[in-house]
Amino acid sequence: MSDAKKEYPIVWWTKWFNEDQYEGVMTDDCGLPYNCRHTLNRSKYNEAKVIVFHETDWNPKDLPPLQDVHESKKAWVQNTGKLCVSEWPQPLMYQQKYNSLFTYLFNYHFGSDFIMSYFTSGRSSPRALINLVSRPPLHTLQEKNQFRKHGFHEQDSKPLAPVAWIVSNCKAKNGRHFMANQLKKYIDVDIYGHCMPNRKWPKKKDGVADMADEELVSHYKFYLAIENSNCEDYVTEKFEKPLAVGTVPVVDGPDDYSRFTPSKKSIIKYDDHGSPERLAQYLKVLDNDDKSYQEYLAFRTNRTVDNTDKNGHVIIDSPATFNQDYKERLLPWFIDNWDIDETGFPNKTTTQWLSKDGGERTSRAKYGMQWGPDGKGARCALCRVARDLTEGDAVIDPSKRLTIDTTCKFRKFYHVSWVIAFHHYWALFTLVVTLTLLFVLLTRAGRGCVKTLILRVLKVLKSVTRRKQHDYFELQQESEC
Structure with missing residues (x-):
């Protein structure tokens, strides 16, 4: 049957x-x-x-x-x-x-x-990851340099920082907000959302409607795509926002981003720099060097008359914006993970590209991936x-049971300064000192304790002084003999 x-x-x-x-x-x-x-x-x-x-x-x-x-x-x-x-x-x-x-x-x-995953595979949808990373940046580098000087538009003339961050969760377990606070000391960062905002959410040119997230991000050179957890393969829509609009992602999440990286030079990893100060120094170099910055966007489709309208705006949902020669521009490992057609099979890339990718990479076949992730x-x-x-074509294996994921790093950014690392204890120490001072200053018993302590210290100093004087006297007598 x-x-x-x-x-x-x-x-x-x-x-x-x-x-x-x-x-x-x-x-x-x-x-x-x-x-x-x-x-x-x-x-x-x-x-x-x-x-x-x-x-x-x-x-x-x-x-x-x-x-x-x-x-x-x-x-x-x-x-x-x-x-x-x-x-x-x-x-x-x-x-x-x-x-x-x-x-x-x-x-x-x-x-x-x-x-x-948090992304869409294949190429049929405009929101498919391959299509998002392929289309031209929504704003040219020349436009971004103007935004750096004059803001979003005439109604918002405050210059933009080189870096943007939209964040709503102030209690991320990895302490990413501590890192961002340190980063702000060395480079300007415009922060939007419910956590640590330092800039008001912008309006469109009409002055009425709020800008959409991606539209906002598209005006910046860099965007902090920092995950709230550092676990293997945990990469979310925070990463998709900058990739979709042609802004360079500054990422922190899993140790390995290779599954999600369209080009060898397409993201900036926090771990490659090791500290907020060194990361800021590198971002400043790119901010002031157009040629070096453009290298992070070289894998994207160039602007043409077919993928822009009469005002020069990218037509984001037009197939002409997608990277027609993406196999020559994007990394083989990236294509192998995401270029899967509607029937659930790779677009003739697996064998062709894995042979160029080296033995250290693992193909889709290891995980039985017939469909996209x-x-x-x-x-x-x-x-x-x-x-x-x-x-009955398969049976449940009683020995196959899940175990706890051990790939995650906890409290990753609590080390960025000793004050941050011990901020709970620092607050407790400050409280104890404050209460002690109040006790000393405002109570008779406190003043009595201070007086007693001072008298004991003076007594000890007097005793030490006498001993030193005695030793000096004996030494002087010996020298006279």
């Missing part, structure tokens, strides 16, 4: 950020001879082989029968996205007691079973597993 058009259920035991995000979602565009339907309807539990849980909606008091997991009747899938897996303090879900109940991982990590690709791979488990 053919399984063409057959539909397999995938049950979400939890909501997704407290929303019915996946209710009724169909997986029917994967090039597979069957479909899958995502549902929160628990009445489908007995029929489904795959049960999905979302990290922040997990409740250990509301679980399906654990016996089904122990007997390998059901495969639990852990879905994460906003936080890296071992963010501290760990959500209850990631305590190993519960982590070991899961068979599959569905998140941003390229080693997960169902890879769902995005939301659609993850759902397609999940659908295939659901079907294979249901039809």
